[in-house]
Amino acid sequence: MFLRRLAAVLALALLVPATAPAQDFGVMESAETINRGNVKLMAYPLVVFGERGADGDFGVALRAGYGLNEKFDVEGKIGLYENITFFGGDAEVWLLKDAPFDLSIGGGFHLGRGESVLDQHGWDITFLGSAPINDKLKIYGGLDIAFNSIDDDFIDETFTHVHLVPGIEYSISPELDFVAELGIGLNGESANYFSAGIAYYIR
Numbered sequence: 777m778f779l780r781r782l783a784a785v786l787a788l789a790l791l792v793p794a795t796a797p798a799q800d801f802g803v804m805e806s807a808e809t810i811n812r813g814n815v816k817l818m819a820y821p822l823v824v825f826g827e828r829g830a831d832g833d834f835g836v837a838l839r840a841g842y843g844l845n846e847k848f849d850v851e852g853k854i855g856l857y858e859n860i861t862f863f864g865g866d867a868e869v870w871l872l873k874d875a876p877f878d879l880s881i882g883g884g885f886h887l888g889r890g891e892s893v894l895d896q897h898g899w900d901i902t903f904l905g906s907a908p909i910n911d912k913l914k915i916y917g918g919l920d921i922a923f924n925s926i927d928d929d930f931i932d933e934t935f936t937h938v939h940l941v942p943g944i945e946y947s948i949s950p951e952l953d954f955v956a957e958l959g960i961g962l963n964g965e966s967a968n969y970f971s972a973g974i975a976y977y978i979r
Contacts, residue, residue: 799822800862802971803904803920804818805904806878807877809846809849815978816977817978818975819838819839820972820973822834833858836856837856847869847873857890861890864884864887867884881901881903882901883899901921914946920941921938921939935965936965940960940962948974953975954972955974957971
């Protein structure tokens, strides 16, 4: 019985390094929250670059958000990858508005589920700042932190993703924004990634 349990623990432990570098949803927004009563729909690919000999990964994220008032919104998210699917949500508060830049803070959670990787859950916090370049273009920068834990009875494993995220948001029309960003991993557990996509607003 002991040997069987030990073998199970060792087999599961081999999956932990494959789980740790995974990216979930990225940031993909400026510090400005969704306008009150508006709905935001978004889809975009994420290219995760392999680190230290590990394979890269490719996924697609889907998001839907709603503006509850002039400075507060909520979003639901799904991240689809080959070996794992992430489900999550967050809330964002617009702290500083047009002064002459914007600052916000967001907090949320995520769950990771897959057949060939260990299940995980985590809590997220994102600090965001953005500023306009002209009437259509904004630049933004974020510090995105995820505190993750493995969901397994035999493994007590935690890991943290920390990303510095510069990006741009370009207004194609009142209903459409183009958003692109680079996620720069700041610790050994965080893989670099790139993402670009379209946000559609129902006003």
